[in-house]
Amino acid sequence: MKQKIYTLLSVLMLLSMLFAACAPATAPVTDEPVASVVPSVTDEAPAATEEAPTTERHGGWLDEIVVSVVSGDSAISQIQAGAIDFFSFNLASDVYPAIQEAKLLASQSLGGYYGISLNPAVFADSAVLNPFSNRKIRESLNWLIDRNYINQEIFAGGSLPKLLPITTQLVEYTNLIDTARALESKYAFNAEKAKEVINAEMVAMGAELVDGKWQFNGKPVTLIFLIRSDGDGTRQPIGDYVSNQLESVGFTVDRQYKTASEAFPIWQGTVAAEGQWHLYTAGYGVSGLSSLRDESGNIQQSYLNTSIQSSEPFISNVSDPEFQKLGDDLAQGVYTDKEARDKAMARALELALEDSLFVWVIDQQTYAPYADNVQVTYDLATGPESTNSGPYNLRFIDQEGGTMRIGTNDLFTEPWNGVAGSNWIWDGWVLRMTTQGSSNVTGAGGMMADPYTGLAYPQRIASAQLTHVEGLPINQNLDWLTVETVPQIDVPADTWVDWDAENQRFITVGEKYPDGLTANIKSTVVYPADLFETIKWHDGSPLSAGDFVMNIIQSLDLGKPESALYDESLALSINAFLESFKGYRIVSTDPLTIEAYTDFYQRDAELNIVTLWPQDLYGLGYENPWTVLAVSNLAEANKEIAFSEDKAGVLEVEQTNWIGGPSLEVLNKYLDQAASESYIPFEATLGEYISKEEADLRYANLKAWVEAHNHYLVGTGPYYLDQVFLTEKSAVLKNFADFPDLANRWSQFSEPKRATTVLDGPGQVTVGSEAVFDAYITFKDEPYLLTDIARVKYILYDVTGTVLEVGDAVAVEDGHFQVTLSAESTAKLPTGSARLEVAVVPIPVAIPSFTSFDFVAQ
């Protein structure tokens, strides 16, 4: 009997464990009404720095930063337990309730977007009907899918429903706010309407509805749905929901759950007309906010057969000719001015929904949690780890110094080197702390990206001028640069435009293009006069012109077969770069003045300024002292290590790793050799910029650095890499006291100035008479300055949600705008409930603030 009791007890214990494990990990989804505006955890943040805190401290605010690998699953618990202060890697929005429950703060940024990719092809087997070869059926899916439901149920209300091929509630969306809101209203969830369209089109295509199921040629119309089961786990419930909706209108759905590697070969690897799939749960990541300021390329990229993706299903899509032309023109920048561009974008958005090669679902928001005594600056698009100003502003609130413990997803995933080393986001995060900036703004270290608008500010620039040819739609937003237009830009004959690896000298425009060369853009940057005195490498060496020139050479030499460093795998990118490269010209070294020429341009003038910095030209985030490159090059030329993984594989040697492993021994050997020979790399050219004395000093400093820290990662940023533990996966960074700037240099970016808007007005409006509404806009309960508000738009909806009118509100005073609906406007309102919505577009932050007010028209 006792034995039976024991057995029963043990079974009960096991069952309790299993039930506990199966219980939901986070708080249940609330029954609160659907919100179309994403919650803002930062709204709850305590006031950190409304005005720049004063300090005499140089470098970063912290004494020490310890970064280690922490599982995302335990990040919130670890912060609560005090094991870490900040988990810097973005977590999916389903953790948002848990963050709130734990009373933690969190960054909030865009984490990518999801949509349903549809197969547009008419199938080769004429006996099989593909409903999605019909544009109207594709379009109808926009009504069939309730995006708010998906947001609430799958993303815990923490993300943004996505209808358009531009990022919801970001720069482009704000720019086209009236079109965006009107389309969102037009395509609001309406299953009945979807069913009507589908019924009509399916019958027209020869299908018939038998017992509630569509049949074609006597067989059920079965849709093969490739549903991704991997990743953050959200695509599977999205796929299931969409499948349910499709089944509800009569389709038979074959749900095929697959991982990326299983689904991708079918989705893009098979000819669409073969009919191996109908729908696929697609997902895309995003890059920095700067790159999201202009999303005009998205139309071509996401819909057209000229898409940059140049694969199925894009190449099988036959688009409306007007849409095709608009998309191609927008991608190629074929428009006269901003007004024409915006008009084209607005029309393209309408046509995109009619095409619906993709039915967009969610703009995912991600969250990186941190303790309430921590201040974090983060890029609104990509989160803390990709923010250049992040390391500068990272601090404990109201405290200077201290050690901050940061957890991230992984570290040292691949070897680190400044030519072809790791560019994983978590490795880049640590690198950012050691540099003055990375790749998300043109030219990197010379400028600082505004994490809330994506615009650029000068960091190491005394003055800058942008010259562009007339007719290019380029806007100047800030006054730190001058902009001029000219009919034509001729590139001077002595501009460096290529590299002669054999003779180790630059090839000039005069030599390569004897008939002359023109460019669309000329950027002239004058660096501070004291640049080479104030900026020091972490090993104590002063920055020099040699560092700049060496990095230009390094970026070109590896692509030349005549070079001892030739790397076939890098040559592809280098040659592609050279095709559009129009040259650099060092006008002066005192002060350093560099001209850059290119045909590539961006819509914002600030982003066209090229500030060369001792970094590679292709956006890798490392800062490369010429000495470290020289030593690495010696080892590479002797085939003992190689910068790129591909070349290392071919030579069967180790990939160059500046922070550990077998590379260090090799590098140490060549550092000794270089130091003993006062070696100047590419001496035929660099001999003009580097003296033997400088070489001796620089090598001696580097050697002392390596002896002290046992690695070759030397930067100029606010923190230096003190210790690296590769197997233990942690790194220790310390404040760089010789950094020229005070810790408050970028305090203006401490936190996003997101507006809070309240709309007030009459609850009842008489049709045909004037009505006035007041919009109160605040930030932390203080009125938002008029000078900080670009515009306030209002949108008037009738009872059906149809947009009746769009207009601009009028400024009254700081934090106060007024919307006046004229008698003619209210006359359009049918009696019944109506809604007025205002969208506030602030200048300091790219995210608009929305609010609405319901009233009764009578």
Add this chain to the structure above:
Amino acid sequence: MSAITQTPAEKQSIKKFRLNSSLIRILRYTFTRILTLFITVVIGIYLTIVIANMGGYVDVIMKGEIRDRITQLILNNKAYQQMDVETRQALIQEKIAAEEKRVGLDVPIAIRNFRYLKNALLLDLGRAINITSDSGSKQVRLILLERLPPTLLLMGTSQLFLFFFSIFIALNLSRNYGSFWDKVMIALSPSSAVPPWFYGIFLILIFASGLKILPFGGMVDAPPPVNKIDYALSVLKHLLLPGLSLIISSFFLSVYNYRTFFLIYATEDYVDMARAKGLKANDIERKYILRPTLPNIITNFALLIIGLWTGALFTETVFLWPGLGRTLFQAIGQYDTPIIVGSTIIYAYLLAMTVFILNFVYALVDPRVKIGE
């Protein structure tokens, strides 16, 4: 009737003949055994290679991944967006071809499989496709060697503790058959159905998240202590939870197994005979129970030792323990065939050697066993 007598020379000759006969028998056995084990290893490794490549389907998957990765790379680079369509497509195709060549997809799968097999048998483990060692190396040998010490530490500590402690407890329980603790152990033995990583999560919740007295994961504090003693203490602190989860998940079943095993031997006729003869309980236990069980215990121990090589896939992953199990888990997820094959071939060789050696060990510890008969 007279006895047949043998001269010393004849005796010597017979002895020599028997010795030669035994030597030949052992040599023949050794050769046959090595040959069969080698063939088994070859077949096992080839099957591993075929399975790891999913009969060639991994090529399709990897090509898809390469295409996706390179397209995204080009997609996210603004510099390529104003490039004309043809140039851009040509660039994408070139990059895809280069990447396919780098990972060896330009060689037919059948040839690659035999190349993997040959290299594996020669212990030329080659280079990983995606996974990199912490020190930045792609050499499978270095990747595995780098992860071996943490795995040996975790698995060695937990499995050796489990082994010896289980035997000790089981022996005690077998002496006290039917006691309260015996019944408790029997009742708890089904708890071993729960995998160690599951216990791991519970232990993390209790000791790291709740009581905040032990770390959530990793092998050492961040940053690691400089002092060696502090470093060792830090590792010990981090070892507790993963080690405990491995022990708890197997402990009760292991005790139950050994206890049952000892009980079976304790009820043999010759043990009853020994008891009837009045031998001391300790002598009976040592000579009549433990000794016959020795081949089984040695086998278990030997397999346990080589089993350390495989690591604990999920437990290491839950605790972010930088061991072989976690690496193998990553390798499977990333279709990194060289790592999977490298890990398997070493295990296969270790297993084959162990099986081979055990045959001789059995003969040494159990007089009833004769090699080659």
